[in-house]
Amino acid sequence: MKTNDSLSPQRAGKAHVVSGVIHGLLQGRWRGGERLTEDAVAQIFAVSRTPVREGMLELAAMGMVQLRRNCGAVLQPFGPKQLSEIYAVRTLLEVEAARLAAVHIPASLVDTLRLDFERLQKEKRPDEGWKFDQLLHTTIATQSGNVRLAAEINRYTLLVQTMREAVGEVLSGIQSKSIKEHIEILECLGQRDATGASEAMKRHLDQAERSALAAVYTLQ
Amino acid sequence: MKTNDSLSPQRAGKAHVVSGVIHGLLQGRWRGGERLTEDAVAQIFAVSRTPVREGMLELAAMGMVQLRRNCGAVLQPFGPKQLSEIYAVRTLLEVEAARLAAVHIPASLVDTLRLDFERLQKEKRPDEGWKFDQLLHTTIATQSGNVRLAAEINRYTLLVQTMREAVGEVLSGIQSKSIKEHIEILECLGQRDATGASEAMKRHLDQAERSALAAVYTLQ
DNA sequence: GGAATCAGGATTGTATACAATTTCAAGCCC
DNA sequence: GGGCTTGAAATTGTATACAATCCTGATTCC
Numbered sequence: 231m232k233t234n235d236s237l238s239p240q241r242a243g244k245a246h247v248v249s250g251v252i253h254g255l256l257q258g259r260w261r262g263g264e265r266l267t268e269d270a271v272a273q274i275f276a277v278s279r280t281p282v283r284e285g286m287l288e289l290a291a292m293g294m295v296q297l298r299r300n301c302g303a304v305l306q307p308f309g310p311k312q313l314s315e316i317y318a319v320r321t322l323l324e325v326e327a328a329r330l331a332a333v334h335i336p337a338s339l340v341d342t343l344r345l346d347f348e349r350l351q352k353e354k355r356p357d358e359g360w361k362f363d364q365l366l367h368t369t370i371a372t373q374s375g376n377v378r379l380a381a382e383i384n385r386y387t388l389l390v391q392t393m394r395e396a397v398g399e400v401l402s403g404i405q406s407k408s409i410k411e412h413i414e415i416l417e418c419l420g421q422r423d424a425t426g427a428s429e430a431m432k433r434h435l436d437q438a439e440r441s442a443l444a445a446v447y448t449l450q
Numbered sequence: 451m452k453t454n455d456s457l458s459p460q461r462a463g464k465a466h467v468v469s470g471v472i473h474g475l476l477q478g479r480w481r482g483g484e485r486l487t488e489d490a491v492a493q494i495f496a497v498s499r500t501p502v503r504e505g506m507l508e509l510a511a512m513g514m515v516q517l518r519r520n521c522g523a524v525l526q527p528f529g530p531k532q533l534s535e536i537y538a539v540r541t542l543l544e545v546e547a548a549r550l551a552a553v554h555i556p557a558s559l560v561d562t563l564r565l566d567f568e569r570l571q572k573e574k575r576p577d578e579g580w581k582f583d584q585l586l587h588t589t590i591a592t593q594s595g596n597v598r599l600a601a602e603i604n605r606y607t608l609l610v611q612t613m614r615e616a617v618g619e620v621l622s623g624i625q626s627k628s629i630k631e632h633i634e635i636l637e638c639l640g641q642r643d644a645t646g647a648s649e650a651m652k653r654h655l656d657q658a659e660r661s662a663l664a665a666v667y668t669l670q
Numbered sequence: 671g672g673a674a675t676c677a678g679g680a681t682t683g684t685a686t687a688c689a690a691t692t693t694c695a696a697g698c699c700c
Numbered sequence: 701g702g703g704c705t706t707g708a709a710a711t712t713g714t715a716t717a718c719a720a721t722c723c724t725g726a727t728t729c730c
Contacts, residue, residue: 243683243684267711267712268712269710279686280500315596318596319602322543323539326542377535378532379535463713519682
């Protein structure tokens with residue numbers, strides 16, 4: 231059993247198990263409710279059970295599988311409803327972070343981000359734009375001043391990113407709308423407008439949810 | 451090395467490593483910034499490295515330690531600031547859950563909870579009261595209708611519960627205030643008053659934070 | 671004398687073997 | 701015939717051994 235599809239990365243490791251299972255779940259390789267034994271996963275990814283176990287724990291923390299002692303892991307269903315729930319929590323966390331960051335963030339940092347962003351806008355490089363989106367979200371999370379809140383946000387950022395990889399979501403088309411939303415957020419942060427920043431962040435994430443939803447739908 | 455203090459539970463296992471490290475951190479056995487090797491933890495709890503590794507992953511997910519590849523785990527500092535951050539996120543999640551639950555919760559369930567609660571109030575059994583608190587929070591989380599939100603809330607409930615164990619927080623004294631807050635929440639839920647329920651929940655959690663803060667302070 | 675290099679030790683990452691627990695179905699008792 | 705018991709298979713939980721990686725300190729070259 232030495233297949234070479236997207237489910238079997240060449241190099242072993244816990245991270246590949248995690249992303250591989252998510253890919254498989256989103257791409258319809260497995261269905262929600264199915265039970266996965268550690269041995270089965272280990273054989274699929276050609277690794278031992280040790281990294282599989284650790285990967286499953288991570289997947290359980292992500293809410294992708296449910297672990298029961300000595301009973302195996304059951305894959306949780308994934309569809310529009312689940313995606314919506316993910317974005318509901320993510321929005322809750324990031325809107326609060328934007329509100330807090332508007333108070334704490336140094337003006338110099340806002341200016342730096344704005345310059346980076348304007349330079350990017352002229353160059354029009356899609357892949358770089360994706361990095362900026364991540365930078366903005368990470369910065370706001372950090373500047374909220376709440377380390378734990380930032381950590382939770384990063385967890386969701388990572389989850390969404392892994393999902394994007396799995397469905398091969400094309401991001402270049404989103405850029406035009408996304409750019410405007412980013413500018414709005416930055417403007418509010420610069421003016422220390424907490425309410426405005428949180429509202430702008432909410433609009434941005436609602437848009438991102440719609441985009442992700444479309445990507446998942448076209449998948450099936 | 452077969453000590454029998456609170457850091458060395460009789461029975462081995464991942465769960466004991468997790469609670470044991472948290473106990474040690476909150477009780478001043480270790481300080482924030484200290485580095486823990488897997489071998490050291492394994493010896494302290496008299497288990498092999500396998501459950502230690504899994505426990506450390508869980509602790510990292512809780513934000514109690516920071517893991518770096520091949521570098522060991524550094525304990526995160528824990529004090530009033532960290533406690534406040536935990537409650538900030540917990541409040542964010544549970545207030546939203548209360549808002550949502552007020553819309554979705556069946557009237558029959560509210561009545562059942564109310565009856566349970568009134569019966570409990572007459573019997574005045576402190577340990578049972580603690581269970582009801584947990585039941586109320588869990589029910590509201592579930593009735594939010596967002597499975598993922600409920601899962602995140604349960605993570606924090608578990609974290610707070612473990613911390614309470616670690617500091618030996620006495621809960622009997624809180625009951626008198628807590629009872630009133632519980633009633634308020636139930637009233638609002640029964641009337642489908644989303645705003646009221648969320649505000650009542652916020653007041654309840656703010657009170658719980660103050661109580662937890664006092665417990666941590668008296669500890670040191 | 672200072673900085674880059676390289677070897678040794680320390681520590682995590684993975685593989686495998688074994689123990690403990692659970693599940694599930696066949697068999698037995700009522 | 702239905703429900704309980706029981707035992708074997710399956711599966712997870714733990715222990716140990718080994719491989720890979722990283723940190724540290726002494727050594728050497730400039």
